[in-house]
Amino acid sequence: MGGLNINNRDPNILNEYLQVEFDDIIAEPEGTYSVDCVWKAAYFLFTGTKNCCYKFLTILCAFPIALAVGCSFAILSFQHIWCIGPAIRHFRINCHIVRMYVRTCLDSCLAPCCIVMGNIFSRISITKGPLPEDEVI
Numbered sequence: 001m002g003g004l005n006i007n008n009r010d011p012n013i014l015n016e017y018l019q020v021e022f023d024d025i026i027a028e029p030e031g032t033y034s035v036d037c038v039w040k041a042a043y044f045l046f047t048g049t050k051n052c053c054y055k056f057l058t059i060l061c062a063f064p065i066a067l068a069v070g071c072s073f074a075i076l077s078f079q080h081i082w083c084i085g086p087a088i089r090h091f092r093i094n095c096h097i098v099r100m101y102v103r104t105c106l107d108s109c110l111a112p113c114c115i116v117m118g119n120i121f122s123r124i125s126i127t128k129g130p131l132p133e134d135e136v137i
Contacts, residue, residue, distance in 0.1 A: 022046045 005011060022043050028034060034042075 020050075 026042065026046070033039070
């Protein structure tokens with residue numbers, strides 16, 4: 001059972017695409033620089049706003065969402081363990097009987113025809129080379 005890792009909160013790298021920092025969004029190309037104090041202030045404003053807003057939203061929404069998602073996965077697990085799994089097993093058992101029935105019907109009806117056709121086609125011989133002069137069409 002996996003424990004809670006407070007230092008690595010994305011151990012399975014589920015949200016790698018969400019790593020957004022200031023320099024991933026705002027970049028000034030060479031020769032088009034703003035004043036250094038504006039650049040630093042924009043950095044701190046972006047980072048502070050993003051962090052504060054994210055923390056506020058997690059405080060507000062994390063508990064109800066965790067409850068809803070936990071219930072949803074519990075229901076999903078219940079469905080698979082108690083409903084879908086047994087239904088699939090039931091279906092596979094019934095398919096086995098149908099398979100035996102179809103195999104018996106094909107063995108008794110189609111197999112003799114296939115054996116006869118196999119015997120007919122097995123007597124065909126193909127030779128490669130020129131035809132004798134008396135067999136030229």
